Each structure stands twice: as structure tokens, then as C-alpha cells.
Amino acid sequence: MTVFSDMLDYLLDGANWTGSGGMLALLVQQLLLTVTALVVALVVGLPIALWLGHLGRGGFLAINISNVGRAIPTFALLGLFVIADPWGWTGDTFPGTAELGPYGRAGGATLVALALFALPPIITNAYVAMREVPDDVKEAATGMGMSGWQRFWRVELPLSMPVLTSGVRLALVQVWATATIAALVAGPGLGRVITDGFFRSNYGKGLAGAVVVAAVALVLELLGALLQRLLDPMSGAEAALGPDDDADRPDDSEAGRGTKASVTALKVEEAETFGD
Amino acid sequence: MNLRRPLAAVFTATLLLATGACAGDDLANDDESDSPSDGASSDTGSESSAPPASDGEAVTIASQSFPEAAMVASMYEQLLEAGGYTAEVQLVDARDAYMSTFPGDVDVVPEYVGGIVNFLNTRENGDSAKPFESGDGQQLADDGAQLLDEAGITLLDISEATDTNAFFVTKKYSEDNDVTKLSDLKGKSIKLAAAPDCEGRLDCEGGLSDQYGIDITEVLPLGYASDQTYKAVIDGEVELGETSTTDGTLESQDLVVLEDDMQIQPAQNLVPAVSTEFLTAHPDLADLLNPLMGKLTTENLTELNARVSVNREKAEDVAKSFLTEEGLL
Amino acid sequence: MVTLLAPHSADFEIPCYSRIDNEWFCQQYFEDRGGDLVDATVQHIQITVAAIVLGVLIAFPLALIARRWSRLETPLLAVSTGIYTIPSLALFPLLVPFTGLSRTTVVIGLALYALTILVRAILAGLRAVPDDVREAAVGLGYGPARLLFRVELPLALPVIMAGLRVATVSTVALTTVGSLVAYGGLGNLIKDGVTNNFRAELAAAAILCVVLAVLLDVLLVVAQWLLTPWTHRGTSRPRTRSRVDDRVDDEVGAPA
Numbered sequence: 001m002t003v004f005s006d007m008l009d010y011l012l013d014g015a016n017w018t019g020s021g022g023m024l025a026l027l028v029q030q031l032l033l034t035v036t037a038l039v040v041a042l043v044v045g046l047p048i049a050l051w052l053g054h055l056g057r058g059g060f061l062a063i064n065i066s067n068v069g070r071a072i073p074t075f076a077l078l079g080l081f082v083i084a085d086p087w088g089w090t091g092d093t094f095p096g097t098a099e100l101g102p103y104g105r106a107g108g109a110t111l112v113a114l115a116l117f118a119l120p121p122i123i124t125n126a127y128v129a130m131r132e133v134p135d136d137v138k139e140a141a142t143g144m145g146m147s148g149w150q151r152f153w154r155v156e157l158p159l160s161m162p163v164l165t166s167g168v169r170l171a172l173v174q175v176w177a178t179a180t181i182a183a184l185v186a187g188p189g190l191g192r193v194i195t196d197g198f199f200r201s202n203y204g205k206g207l208a209g210a211v212v213v214a215a216v217a218l219v220l221e222l223l224g225a226l227l228q229r230l231l232d233p234m235s236g237a238e239a240a241l242g243p244d245d246d247a248d249r250p251d252d253s254e255a256g257r258g259t260k261a262s263v264t265a266l267k268v269e270e271a272e273t274f275g276d
Numbered sequence: 277m278n279l280r281r282p283l284a285a286v287f288t289a290t291l292l293l294a295t296g297a298c299a300g301d302d303l304a305n306d307d308e309s310d311s312p313s314d315g316a317s318s319d320t321g322s323e324s325s326a327p328p329a330s331d332g333e334a335v336t337i338a339s340q341s342f343p344e345a346a347m348v349a350s351m352y353e354q355l356l357e358a359g360g361y362t363a364e365v366q367l368v369d370a371r372d373a374y375m376s377t378f379p380g381d382v383d384v385v386p387e388y389v390g391g392i393v394n395f396l397n398t399r400e401n402g403d404s405a406k407p408f409e410s411g412d413g414q415q416l417a418d419d420g421a422q423l424l425d426e427a428g429i430t431l432l433d434i435s436e437a438t439d440t441n442a443f444f445v446t447k448k449y450s451e452d453n454d455v456t457k458l459s460d461l462k463g464k465s466i467k468l469a470a471a472p473d474c475e476g477r478l479d480c481e482g483g484l485s486d487q488y489g490i491d492i493t494e495v496l497p498l499g500y501a502s503d504q505t506y507k508a509v510i511d512g513e514v515e516l517g518e519t520s521t522t523d524g525t526l527e528s529q530d531l532v533v534l535e536d537d538m539q540i541q542p543a544q545n546l547v548p549a550v551s552t553e554f555l556t557a558h559p560d561l562a563d564l565l566n567p568l569m570g571k572l573t574t575e576n577l578t579e580l581n582a583r584v585s586v587n588r589e590k591a592e593d594v595a596k597s598f599l600t601e602e603g604l605l
Numbered sequence: 606m607v608t609l610l611a612p613h614s615a616d617f618e619i620p621c622y623s624r625i626d627n628e629w630f631c632q633q634y635f636e637d638r639g640g641d642l643v644d645a646t647v648q649h650i651q652i653t654v655a656a657i658v659l660g661v662l663i664a665f666p667l668a669l670i671a672r673r674w675s676r677l678e679t680p681l682l683a684v685s686t687g688i689y690t691i692p693s694l695a696l697f698p699l700l701v702p703f704t705g706l707s708r709t710t711v712v713i714g715l716a717l718y719a720l721t722i723l724v725r726a727i728l729a730g731l732r733a734v735p736d737d738v739r740e741a742a743v744g745l746g747y748g749p750a751r752l753l754f755r756v757e758l759p760l761a762l763p764v765i766m767a768g769l770r771v772a773t774v775s776t777v778a779l780t781t782v783g784s785l786v787a788y789g790g791l792g793n794l795i796k797d798g799v800t801n802n803f804r805a806e807l808a809a810a811a812i813l814c815v816v817l818a819v820l821l822d823v824l825l826v827v828a829q830w831l832l833t834p835w836t837h838r839g840t841s842r843p844r845t846r847s848r849v850d851d852r853v854d855d856e857v858g859a860p861a
Contacts, residue, residue, distance in 0.1 A: 021494065071822070073777075083804065097507075184799075194698075195497065198373070199373065366706050368706065373698070381706065382706065503803075585801070
């Protein structure tokens with residue numbers, strides 16, 4: 001099929017990668033946006049979610065805000081930020097379409113939209129992670145004389161790391177893939193390669209852009225797995241605890257962890273709402 | 277025996293399946309009248325006072341989404357529905373997006389003679405094919421006759437109304453840099469805001485770079501004659517913007533069109549492009565659409581455009597009032 | 606700032622949503638363009654529901670296959686994850702040469718994305734059914750079909766519904782990207798609003814989109830509540846008693 005050979009031609013042509021509008025520059029732009037958005041979401045969402053999880057309160061609110069967050073289309077958010085001038089005094093440039101340093105055109109708008117997009121999975125996973133720490137472990141810690149604060153830092157947080165990092169990993173890949181939508185508002189990132197290609201009947205180029213995005217998504221997934229292994233204080237201990245039952249069968253892919261966490265979150269919410 | 281659960285399950289399943297089936301029905305038949313941007317409601321179906329030439333037969337119209345094209349598409353839709361068809365309009369950002377299904381799933385397109393002929397030319401003969409550059413609509417249609425034939429497309433009557441690309445700058449830029457025509461920009465580094473398919477096209481970035489020798493450093497796909505494009509030029513994000521010669525909103529925004537002194541724009545008369553196969557099966561299409569081509573002029577087109585893009589009257593309403601005034605409906 | 610007044614009929618008043626005023630919330634917009642919003646919402650619902658139904662119809666047998674032949678599970682899940690990494694921006698235009706500019710293109714793309722979440726949810730749900738319940742039912746003479754539909758699925762419902770909710774809400778949001786190929790439901794209005802700085806249109810479409818997603822989510826919660834009465838029957842059960850035990854009582858009769 002000629003489309004695939006066109007795509008390969010495009011990918012192998014160095015000229016397409018270099019320069020200010022080249023794929024490498026756009027890739028870096030999108031990567032910077034992804035990481036920054038994620039960091040912002042972590043700084044904003046993590047403390048709240050972790051603390052609520054520690055207290056065991058506010059789950060209903062936390063999880064439902066997450067649900068609503070997931071319901072907001074990123075495209076709509078981007079559109080709103082791009083044409084909005086919410087505080088008049090910024091003179092129509094914030095967030096708007098202004099170029100924000102290395103983040104490119106409409107960088108500010110894209111950054112905020114992506115950070116908001118990253119919040120739901122992070123909040124959900126953080127809350128659930130804290131709630132899943134077994135009660136008897138928490139009781140033992142209290143029995144040992146630990147204060148709430150100490151318990152949080154020395155027991156609950158380390159134990160919640162696996163699910164937590166799982167959420168961060170999920171958010172990372174989802175934000176990366178969603179960042180392509182910025183192209184719909186002539187924003188930054190590799191999405192532009194895709195739309196340019198398709199709107200000029202250059203399917204090879206469009207496909208090339210898609211392939212690069214997918215490839216980096218897989219790389220990020222693997223990096224995330226590595227990070228998770230590094231941050232997991234209990235790695236290796238699982239074997240000692242014996243086999244889990246079928247329901248806990250590890251499903252390590254991004255979508256798998258995402259589903260599991262969301263599902264657990266909804267069950268927790270259900271228990272708190274309908275709970276007996 | 278607890279009946280509540282099975283009943284609830286049946287209820288939910290039926291609800292979901294029914295909605296799914298309705299959607300599936302639409303997917304299968306593609307019969308429903310639906311214009312996402314025009315807002316024609318589905319009960320404008322096949323109600324007409326004229327004796328229907330075709331009984332609610334489906335016809336698909338695709339068009340570019342900029343205001344003028346959308347409005348003309350709405351005119352086509354209303355004329356065809358009055359003629360007894362059930363029309364569906366699909367709007368996309370660039371010609372490229374519908375050309376893979378036209379002719380085929382798409383039957384009619386409100387086209388521009390230079391645009392369609394040159395598109396087919398580059399598609400057939402590659403990017404470096406010699407473009408058709410005539411400034412006369414009929415000439416262009418004749419030049420491209422073989423390409424149209426091979427593609428299975430027939431052009432109906434060519435209108436005297438034309439809409440070519442026009443490039444504009446802010447009044448200030450024009451005065452400060454003493455620029456009144458495009459050749460004044462030769463050798464300058466310029467950023468351009470335009471339609472997504474601009475890059476490489478002879479009547480857009482391609483022509484500006486190759487013929488005028490302008491160094492176009494970046495093309496922002498903000499749309500043809502769109503507010504985002506105006507804004508980018510006004511804000512100074514880009515120097516040059518692409519709009520249409522039927523755009524009447526420029527003066528009030530302190531924007532000026534630069535003269536196309538090298539005449540790189542081919543004739544862009546409005547013309548209905550129809551799938552040859554569809555036309556053969558439905559010859560009445562010509563009688564329904566050609567009268568419109570006779571009535572459209574560049575002047576009244578400009579006026580109608582302004583009503584849609586400034587007043588934001590519904591494209592459908594503006595189309596209808598024009599068609600009624602001209603006695604076409 | 607546009608000050609041009611375009612020609613118009615004598616009794617025409619410049620509306621508050623015109624380029625000249627361009628207000629965010631304008632009642633006249635809803636009066637004049639209400640039809641646009643309704644059409645777009647209807648298209649949006651059609652596409653979302655069709656995509657979810659298609660997704661479930663494909664996901665269900667796939668999950669059963671993965672459960673039955675565990676060697677197939679890894680490749681199946683890997684393929685669906687692979688689909689997930691293709692950006693939606695690319696998937697829709699890629700399908701156009703095959704399925705044309707139509708709802709079908711968008712529905713297929715969305716169903717493929719939903720598939721990932723749904724297969725895992727159905728699989729996880731079915732796996733959450735305790736073995737002893739299954740064994741008890743088989744011991745009572747339940748054949749495989751009856752076992753699946755009368756015991757396993759109802760017990761798996763909470764997990765499956767949770768996945769369905771996530772899939773539905775995500776699909777409503779992702780449908781907007783379909784505007785790239787002319788079928789994005791409310792996304793069409795969003796795109797038009799951004800391109801033409803049409804504030805009233807953008808605000809209305811964006812808000813409606815969120816409302817739609819939340820509505821569908823609530824609908825699913827209600828459906829789940831109706832379908833799993835044993836999870837909220839009575840108020841005095843101790844927390845440690847599992848929902849599964851309740852369901853077993855319900856189905857099998859005597860307390861286990």
C-alpha cells in the first residue's frame with residue numbers, strides 16, 4: 001500500500017525532523033507540555049486527595065468531581081481558553097493564543113487544559129490508594145504510638161505507592177495522547193503533523209505523525225513501568241505473601257490500571273453512598 | 277420469584293438497544309436530513325409545494341466549512357429539498373477531507389472552478405504539475421475537462437460570481453512598510469494565517485513563495501476568512517492573512533487586501549460539481565441548481581456573506597431569504 | 606473590533622451574539638439557534654450510544670474468549686491497548702477512505718477506544734465472582750449459559766457497570782473530536798465557535814456536552830441500582846458481610 005511507503009518516506013526524511021516546525025521540535029514541545037501539565041496536576045491534586053484518603057472523608061466529593069472532570073471534553077476546554085479573555089486586564093493574550101516560551105503557540109491554554117485533564121485520574125488513584133491500605137496495618141501503626149501525621153508518612157504513603165504511581169503512569173500516557181488534540185486549535189505538538197497531512201491529502205504524513213505519537217506513548221508507558229518498579233517499596237515482597245485470587249490478577253497496562261482504579265473508586269464511592 | 281430485577285434488566289437493555297438501533301438505522305440509511313452547522317431540523321424532510329421529481333431520494337452534499345461555502349451549500353440543500361430530495365450536508369475544513377469520497381458517498385459539492393480543477397491536477401499529476409491558471413472560468417473548465425471526466429465529476433453551469441483568495445495585512449503594516457501589492461513583499465520573511473490546505477497550493481502559499489518570491493516562514497491553519505485569522509493578523513502574530521474577495525468585513529477592521537499584481541489566482545467561479553453517475557440517474561439536478569448559478573453575483577454574494585459572518589444570521593435563513601427574493605424557491 | 610453593520614431587512618435587530626456584541630451568554634442565541642443545539646445534541650447521543658453498544662457487543666464475546674482460553678488473554682489485551690495509543694485525531698481521518706464521511710467512521714473509532722476499557726471491565730467483573738458461588742451453582746445443575754446469565758453476570762455487574770460508566774463518559778468527550786470528519790455532534794459547534802470566535806455557540810455547546818456526559822452517567826447509576834437490588838436491600842447489615850453473600854442468598858435461597 002502506497003500510504004505505508006509514503007509514511008516511511010516521510011519518517012526517514014531528515015528534513016521533516018529538523019527545523020523550528022520539524023517533528024523533533026514538535027515532539028519536544030508536546031513532551032514538555034505533558035510533563036509540566038502532569039507536575040501541575042500532581043502539585044494541585046495529590047495533597048488534597050492523599051489527605052482526604054488518609055482521613056477517609058470526602059470520598060464522594062473527590063470521586064464525583066473526578067467523574068465530572070472526565071466528562072469535560074478537552075477540545076471544549078481548549079476552545080474556551082483560546083478564545084476567552086477571562087480577565088480583560090490581560091489584554092486578550094492570556095491564555096489565548098499567545099506563545100508561551102517552549103510550549104509553543106497557545107501553550108498556556110493547552111497547559112491548563114491538559115493539567116485539568118490529568119487531575120481526575122490522579123485524584124481518583126491517590127484517594128483509592130490511601131483507602132486501600134488495610135485497616136489492620138493502620139491500627140497496628142496507631143497501636144505502636146504513631147500520630148496521624150507519622151502514620152501518613154511512614155505507613156500509608158509507602159503502602160499506597162503502587163496504586164499511586166500506577167495512576168501517575170496512566171495520567172502520563174493519557175495526557176501525552178490527548179495533547180495531540182491541541183492541533184484542532186492550531187496549537188502546539190505533533191497533532192499538527194497529523195492534521196496537516198490529512199488536510200492536504202498527504203496520508204503518509206498524517207500516518208507518520210500518528211505513528212510517532214503512538215511510539216512515544218509506548219516509550220512513556222515503559223518508562224512509567226520502570227519508575228513504578230523503582231518507587232515500589234514492596235517489590236519482591238509480593239511473592240512472599242502468596243498468590244492473589246483471580247480478581248487481583250495483575251493487569252499492568254495503562255488501560256488496565258486505569259480501569260481497575262476507576263472501578264475500585266466507583267465501588268468505594270458506591271459503598272459510601274449506599275453503604276450499610 | 278422476584279420480577280423486579282429481570283424487568284429492570286429488560287428495560288435498560290431495551291432502552292439502550294432502541295437508541296442504538298435508531299442510531300444504527302441512520303448509519304444504514306443515511307436518509308436523515310441533518311446539517312450540523314446549518315441547524316436545519318429533521319422535519320424539513322420532503323415537504324414541498326412543487327411536484328416532486330424524486331420521492332424523498334437521498335442526496336449527500338459536502339462542502340468546505342467557511343461561511344460562504346456553508347451558505348451556498350445550504351442553498352443547494354433547500355433547492356434540492358424543494359425538488360423532492362432528502363438532502364444531507366457535511367461540512368469539513370478543507371477540500372481534501374471530502375475528495376476521497378466524492379464522487380461516491382458524496383453526490384454534490386458547491387465548488388469553485390479553479391479549485392476543483394487544480395486539485396484534480398495535483399492529485400493526478402503530482403505536486404509539480406503545471407497548474408491551470410486561466411482567469412476565465414469557462415476556459416478553466418475546458419482545460420480540466422479530461423481530468424473531470426476521469427474523476428467521474430460533471431460541472432454544471434458556471435456562475436459569474438467569483439470568489440478568489442485575497443491576502444490582507446493591517447492598514448498600519450501597509451502604511452509603515454509601504455506595501456500595497458503582493459510583489460512589494462518579495463524577499464520578506466512573512467508568517468501567514470490561512471486555510472489548513474494552504475501550504476503548497478499555487479493559489480496560496482505555493483504561489484506566494486514560488487511566484488512572488490516571498491519567504492513564508494510559517495503557515496498557521498486558522499481558517500479561511502475566519503475570525504481566528506483576522507485576530508492573528510490584527511494581534512500581529514502573523515503579517516498576512518488569507519480571506520476571500522467576497523469578504524466585506526475587512527475595512528471596518530482596518531485590514532487591507534494586497535493586490536494580486538501577478539495574477540496568480542485562477543478563476544474561481546462558483547459552480548456545482550456533481551457526480552456524473554448521480555447526474556445521469558437524476559438529470560433534474562441540473563434544472564434545480566443551474567438557476568441559482570444564474571442569479572449569484574460577486575456583489576450579492578459579498579452582501580450575503582456579511583450577513584452570515586457579522587450579523588451571525590443563520591446561514592440557512594440568509595440562504596432562504598435570498599432564494600425566495602430571487603424567486604427560486 | 607468589527608463595526609460594520611451588514612445589510613439586512615428593516616425589522617432585523619442585531620442580536621447579542623453577533624460579531625459586534627459577541628456575548629458569552631445570550632438568550633436570543635438559544636431562541637434563534639436552539640435548533641442547531643438540538644440537532645447537534647441528537648447527533649452526539651446517537652454516535653455515543655451506537656459506539657458504546659458496538660463496543661459492548663464486541664467486548665463481551667472477547668472477554669468470554671479471554672476468560673476461557675487464558676493464553677489468548679495477553680494478545681487480546683495487548684491489541685486493544687495498542688489501539689488505545691493511536692491518537693483519536695488520526696484514527697478518524699484514517700477510517701474515512703474506508704467508511705466515508707459518516708457517523709459510521711466516528712462510531713467505529715469510538716467503539717475501538719471503548720473496547721479497551723470494556724473488555725477489561727467485563728473480564729475483571731466475571732473474575733470477581735467467587736469460585737464457591739460458581740461451584741455451588743454448577744452443583745445445583747446450572748448449565749453454562751444459565752450460569753453466565755443468572756449467576757455470574759449479575760454478580761459481575763457492579764464492576765462491569767463501573768467500567769461502562771467510565772467508557773461512556775470518555776466516549777461523550779471524545780465524540781467531539783469527530784468534528785474533524787464532520788460528525789462530532791456538539792463538537793461541530795465547538796469547532797465553529799472557536800474558528801469564528803462565536804462565544805455564545807462555544808459556551809452553549811461545551812456546557813451541553815458536560816451535562817450530557819453527567820446525565821448518561823446518572824442514567825447508568827440508576828440502571829445499576831435497579832439491576833442490583835440485593836446491594837441496597839435493608840440497612841442493618843454489618844459492613845463485613847459481602848455483597849456476594851447477599852446475591853448468593855437471593856439466588857440459591859438459604860444462607861450459606
